[in-house]
Structure formats: structure tokens, C-alpha cells
Amino acid sequence: MVLSRRRRVRRVVIDPATGRTISPWPFVGLVLVVSSFFLYAASGLLAPAWAVVVLLLTWLAMLVLCFVWWTPHPRRVVVVGVVSFVWWFVAITAGGVLLDWTA
Known part of the structure; x- marks a missing residue:
């Protein structure tokens, strides 16, 4: 059959300047970290000002x-992106429970 002879084409993007393959994972991780910024910025509705400053500083450290x-x-950049969401949830929940943050 003709279809069985089709060759598979790998979709690899190569950087023309260096000749290295470009991984999509850092882009995925950066999208996760940048999208978590809105949670950190809106934390002022749930946490005191000093806690929002600390949260924003931790977000900035994760971005760097x-x-x-x-x-x-x-691939570690994706892990940082996931950790940014988990850290925000843990920090807000722990502050609400342990430090009695009220809206």
C-alpha cells in the first residue's frame, strides 16, 4: 500500500545561528510563570500589603x-512554572489559616 511507505517527518526547529535544536519547553514554562503573575498581583484582595510584596518578590525570583x-x-523551566502556581496557593492558604488573613 502506498500509505505505508510514507516517511515520518520530525518537526524539529533548528536555530540557524547556532545549529542547535530549539526546545519548546522553556516557552511553556515562561507562559506558566507569566500567567501566574495575575494571581500574585491580585493577592492584595486576600493578603496584607507586606505579604503581597513578599509574594511578588518570590514571583520575580521565579521569573529570573x-x-x-x-x-x-x-525542562526545569516548566517545573518553575508549575511551582509558581502551587507556591501562590500554599502561601495564600497558609496565611489565611495560620495568620488569620481576612478579606
Whole structure:
């Protein structure tokens, strides 16, 4: 059959400047970290001002970590993106329960 002879084409994007393959994982991780910013910015509705400042500083540290790990560890950037959501949830929940933050 003719269809059985079709060759599979790998969809690999190669950087023309360096000749290396470009991984999609850092882009996915950066999208996750940037999308979590809205949770951190809106935390003022749930947390006191000092806690919002601390949360925004931790978000900024995660953003910088994304750019530091962009090329050497592209899959770790996705982990940082997931951790950004988990950290926000844990921090807001723990502050509400343990420190009695009220809206």
C-alpha cells in the first residue's frame, strides 16, 4: 500500500545561528510563570500589603530563574512554572489559616 511507505517527518526547529535544536519547553514554562503573575498581583484582595510584596518578590525570583535556566535546563523551566502556581496557593492558604488573613 502506498500509505505505508510514507516517511515520518520530525518537526524539529533548528536555530540557524547556532545549529542547535530549539526546545519548546522553556516557552511553556515562561507562559506558566507569566500567567501566574495575575494571581500574585491580585493577592492584595486576600493578603496584607507586606505579604503581597513578599509574594511578588518570590514571583520575580521565579521569573529570573526561568531566564537563567532557559538554555541549560529547558525542562526545569516548566517545573518553575508549575511551582509558581502551587507556591501562590500554599502561601495564600497558609496565611489565611495560620495568620488569620481576612478579606
